[in-house]
Amino acid sequence: MDSNSIYSLIVYSLIACCAIMACVWYWSYKIKNAGVVDIFWSYNFPVIAIILLLLAPGFEPRKLLICGMVIIAGARLGTHLAVRIVKHLHEEEPRYAQIRKEWGAVAEKKMFGFFQMQAASNVLLAIPFFISAVNTAPQLSPLEYAGAVLWAISVIGEATADRQLAAFKKDPKNKGKVCDTGLWGYSRHPNYFFEWLMWVSYFVFALASPYGYIAIISPAIILYLLLKVTGIPMTEQQSLRTKGEAFKKYQQRVSVFVPWFRK
Structure with a gap:
């Protein structure tokens, strides 16, 4: 396993996911609905997969298989959540409304940190993808x-x-x-x-x-x-x-x- 390659891929993925979640937080702040974070938490995995497809040095068929799996699953779940959440976009899900209530006056600041933690969790959970995508063994x-x-x-x-x-x-x-x-x-x-x-x-x-x-x-x-x-x-x-x-x-x-x- 090429440690330099994997570290670089992790950094690129973290930057991309954090940037996406910063934008999503701003949107959620405007519409007062933190539930949209669930949509983009799912979509961030296909983003990581695309980064790996383009930049990882692994065996191409292996990359195509694992990244294809991630893109299909992430896109399906993200779209399923989007359809459900967008129907009630101006009505925040009870669990997030409860969190917002508990956090009180500092809710938005804490919510920004929560969104960034979600981005970090995307990268942490993507460990199997990184490991597989840098594997250069020439057969599955x-x-x-x-x-x-x-x-x-x-x-x-x-x-x-x-x-x-x-x-x-x-x-x-x-x-x-x-x-x-x-x-x-x-x-x-x-x-x-x-x-x-x-x-x-x-x-x-x-x-x-x-x-x-x-x-x-x-x-x-x-x-x-x-x-x-x-x-x-x-x-x-x-x-x-x-x-x-x-x-x-x-x-x-x-x-x-x-x-x-x-x-």
Whole structure:
């Protein structure tokens, strides 16, 4: 692994992501909606992938495969979030409204720092991409093919969960109800589960490259965030506030991720 190349790519990616998030923060300040950060957090991964495609010294087919995976997944999730958020652009999501309320008079200053931290997290989580993109070995490994297959399963699963939830919410008869159909009948958060599985696939892909084991940091961080910080805890707190007893019964009946992730 060429350490000079990887350090340069990290710096370029960090500059790009921080610049994008600075612009997004200014937009969010104008419209008073910090939820737009989620859209561009997703889109920043394709930005990093394009930088790697153009500048990384690795084996071209490997770069095309890993960067193509990242661009497709990031663009899909970012666009899905954009469609949802833009519909209510002048109505801030409750979780961000609550954060803004807690921060009080210094909310915008802290929000700028939060946006920059999101940019830094993009680069930190992109470790599997950097490791793979600088690998010059002239052939693809079975681990890379396995990672690509697992990635396809995760993207299809996440897209299916998102589509099922959107269809459920679109039906006026379901207002105030908890979505428990399709994948949502097996997991309270199938979208989050497949999102985590996608990061596992990037780790598996990176294992074929020197120092690929370092890439375990990405799925580990994502799992921690989803289970303990900004993912499931905040989502379920909001569901309990809006759906009350119906969501409590759903919690008792359906596992947090899949059956072996029982809570």
